[in-house]
Amino acid sequence: MTALLAIICVVLLAVIAVQVGKVTELAGKIRGEEEVQEQTNRMNGSIGMIFMIVFLVATVVSAFYYRNWMLGYGPHEAASEHGMSLDYLFNVTLFFTGIVFIITQILLFYFAWKYQGKKDRKALFMPHDNKLEIIWTIIPAIVMTFLVVGGLDVWNETMADVEPGEEVIEFEATGYQFAWALRYPGPDGKLGTRDYTKINGINALGQVWTDEKNMDDLMVDEIVLPKGKKVRVRIIARDVLHNFYLPHFRVKMDAVPGMPTYFVFTPTKTTEEYREELSKYPEYQAPDINEPEKMLWETFNYELACAELCGKGHFSMRRLVRVVEEDEYEVWLNGQKSFYLSSIRGTDEDPYKDELLDFEIKERKAAFNSAVNKARAAVEDSLRIIRLENVNFETGSSTLTPLSRYELDNVVDMLNQYSNMTIEVAGHTDNTGDAEANQALSESRAKIVYDYIVARDIATDRLNFAGYGQDRPVDTNDTDAGRASNRRTEFKILTQ
Numbered sequence: 001m002t003a004l005l006a007i008i009c010v011v012l013l014a015v016i017a018v019q020v021g022k023v024t025e026l027a028g029k030i031r032g033e034e035e036v037q038e039q040t041n042r043m044n045g046s047i048g049m050i051f052m053i054v055f056l057v058a059t060v061v062s063a064f065y066y067r068n069w070m071l072g073y074g075p076h077e078a079a080s081e082h083g084m085s086l087d088y089l090f091n092v093t094l095f096f097t098g099i100v101f102i103i104t105q106i107l108l109f110y111f112a113w114k115y116q117g118k119k120d121r122k123a124l125f126m127p128h129d130n131k132l133e134i135i136w137t138i139i140p141a142i143v144m145t146f147l148v149v150g151g152l153d154v155w156n157e158t159m160a161d162v163e164p165g166e167e168v169i170e171f172e173a174t175g176y177q178f179a180w181a182l183r184y185p186g187p188d189g190k191l192g193t194r195d196y197t198k199i200n201g202i203n204a205l206g207q208v209w210t211d212e213k214n215m216d217d218l219m220v221d222e223i224v225l226p227k228g229k230k231v232r233v234r235i236i237a238r239d240v241l242h243n244f245y246l247p248h249f250r251v252k253m254d255a256v257p258g259m260p261t262y263f264v265f266t267p268t269k270t271t272e273e274y275r276e277e278l279s280k281y282p283e284y285q286a287p288d289i290n291e292p293e294k295m296l297w298e299t300f301n302y303e304l305a306c307a308e309l310c311g312k313g314h315f316s317m318r319r320l321v322r323v324v325e326e327d328e329y330e331v332w333l334n335g336q337k338s339f340y341l342s343s344i345r346g347t348d349e350d351p352y353k354d355e356l357l358d359f360e361i362k363e364r365k366a367a368f369n370s371a372v373n374k375a376r377a378a379v380e381d382s383l384r385i386i387r388l389e390n391v392n393f394e395t396g397s398s399t400l401t402p403l404s405r406y407e408l409d410n411v412v413d414m415l416n417q418y419s420n421m422t423i424e425v426a427g428h429t430d431n432t433g434d435a436e437a438n439q440a441l442s443e444s445r446a447k448i449v450y451d452y453i454v455a456r457d458i459a460t461d462r463l464n465f466a467g468y469g470q471d472r473p474v475d476t477n478d479t480d481a482g483r484a485s486n487r488r489t490e491f492k493i494l495t496q
């Protein structure tokens, strides 16, 4: 129905246009072509003047009306050091081009009105005027020189890299369809190397795990930065062109596959300070549609966007940016766990799967020693038993897993330290399967541990071994967790 009405309207308008044309033609014939031409000229001139006034007023009024929503104006001062200079440069350019824009528009429409065609008016023939040429070449040239020189100065400041040895926080942003992978260097302050051939389902960046610098690198969901510190972002893309855009910091740089780019900037306002600024403007006193119990200024966040139309999921490349005071940044950074330790350690991807890292060896040794000290101090017999948490066997067999040797070495070290100590090594199983088989398995497992220790030059009269099968459970055999805790290797301090 609406479509039908619209079609009818269009047809009627076309009919009116044709009729007006016909009437004008007839009027021309009656009153004479020239008089009609003059009347049309007058009308065109006046309509032009009205258009000019409405257009200029609307331009200025709308810019004024929306000033507090625009980056660079009202509360939206730049939140970075170089951003202030960029905004200043933009405003200087806007000032000069604005003057030229308004003068040209006024002259354009005024001349069309003032010199409209009249019967006895003749056009002035002016093929060339040196004075005019000089004026409108020299003035723009001088203004342009100042703008370009000033602009270059700001450009060099904006694009400057860090000096060698300068203190800087560096992180890496990799754009891909459709998100950003954000990597921080961890406590060593250095980002580890990458190799595209290593990229797979869990190693999205192709980090090389044999490079020690990679082990403490963090993958984060949100960019957190301290106020007043220089930040350098390494920017790259994995598939197509993306663009790393932080509008509030006036940072914008292409992310190009295969060609690393960078941007250096210094945040000058924390998120809280920026919110505080916004709260002074009535535009931000309205409730947020998404969180009606909060005002717009309270829910403000800096953000990272992709400023390249990179595909249909482009919109989802938004990430939040949080600028905090330096001590809060330290707390945040220390609370993050390295990607290697949380997601790669122990998996098939891990080249160190079958060995412990230095800090893990130290941690386990400390835990073992404290258990030994506790047992040595105990009076009751049952408390003198130490469970070997990190001694494990392949399922159903008495083959030690590669990582078990570290714990067994701790046992050897203990026996060397307390030269009068004697122990009994004991194997236990859960109640799954045949009791006799379990008995045999527990015995052979205890024997393997015994053999390992004896092979490390501990006298055979200082230890013996026993298998107890499923007879001495320490937990229920009805749950997985219970059975796991019943399958165990332990030793008992007999004399110390």
Ligand SMILES: [Cu+2]
Pocket (backbone or CB within 6 Å): 175, 176, 241, 242, 243, 306, 307, 308, 309, 310, 314, 317
């Ligand atoms: Cu993108």
